[in-house]
Amino acid sequence: MKKFYSLVAVAAFTSFGVAQAQDVIFNETFDTYEGEGGNDGGWSGGLNQPAIADGVDEATGFEYLKAYQADGAVKIGTGKAQGFATTPKLAGLNGNAKLTFRAGAWNSTSEQTTLLLEITGGGTLSVSEVELTKGAFNDFSVDIIGGTSETKITFKGFQPASARFMLDDVKVEESLATIDYSEAAKAVSNTLWTNTASFNVKEKSVVEVYNMNGQLVKSFEVKGVQTVDVSSLAKGIYIVKTTSNGKTATQKVVKK
Template structure:
């Protein structure tokens, strides 16, 4: 996981509190690539700038990834203490919903979940979709393969899952409407398009400067390497300080 380091100077915003809701759909093959990974237990993976997830073997085989059917979380049928996936919100995010899609009904075993380190409680499948909602996970949301009984350990196979979270952000008082325009596209895939010449900085929501550049009017800045999430783009246009929010998809 890439780590970005802030400049010595602090980034200060004249801000108001602004709560926004985000929904991130994670496709396992995009996260782990096209090759089989037999042990993804000890590594933390970033979903976007405000979410990480990790895995615990918890007495079972290590969690694995297979391109054909996604993440494989193993069970321990004697105890129900199978693999655990933990999602950790960052930067003040609170997870409000998790939707897990199983590869097939045969790989949708009993699942329990824990919010902020609390006791594990049962979750309910609807066919091959499991939805955990009505929560506000501020530190962790964990799901466990809780299968018990039978003659074999049943895997939970996850090709995709979706995390919804609320994020209280630093919103720079309606600058888009009241100040000079700096950024043309506020929802970004690979490039930020600029409406003015400026020396700009891109700042994460925890105040870290992740990219600096000098740009011209009608030029683009490559940000494909940045993690998904929200950022603030700052610069000076015609002597006026401008800050605009963007969302990196």
């Protein structure tokens, strides 16, 4: 079974900062699921996707509504029903963590592409929705803030019908060494960008700029006091991720 990886989309947008991952709290690869799906290029049409009974699935611990086996992944929803996938309780979670997963939208002309994320049992998520690509898996990363051992995460389509998606490689990792948001602000000297962006960092740092869909749109390195041309970026809000010596921080900026 092969798993194909495409665009890496990071959605870790939170004023609490970004943390480095350590212990794995939960990890589900859906490798026991058979049938056809995105991992073998199947995103539309009459695919062989065995139905999974509604309720808690013994194989994975996920609770499902309208779920189907999809070749090492799970497909959620139908053309007429929304469906959802909810993780088991995240036993061992106590505080902040990193949720990562792969997901892609069903490839039909009427399909919407927004994936809703919900948290229950304690804690908040850094984002409540991400934008999927039709016919391809994207990688996503979301911060869990203040989670507990009762926390569950739910993935579901944006609307009651034509909101099908495939989900794979759901992992939750404990976080530590959180960087304050104020530290990120020191690296990005100006948060209102026109044609240039200014940085002030002591060590050589990797800078990644993400749009609000979590897509990487620009990356570069800076050191010391430096100005970078960002005129190619469209107007809007972006998240700037700065990484230096293994430490990461984020800052929201506005491009005029």
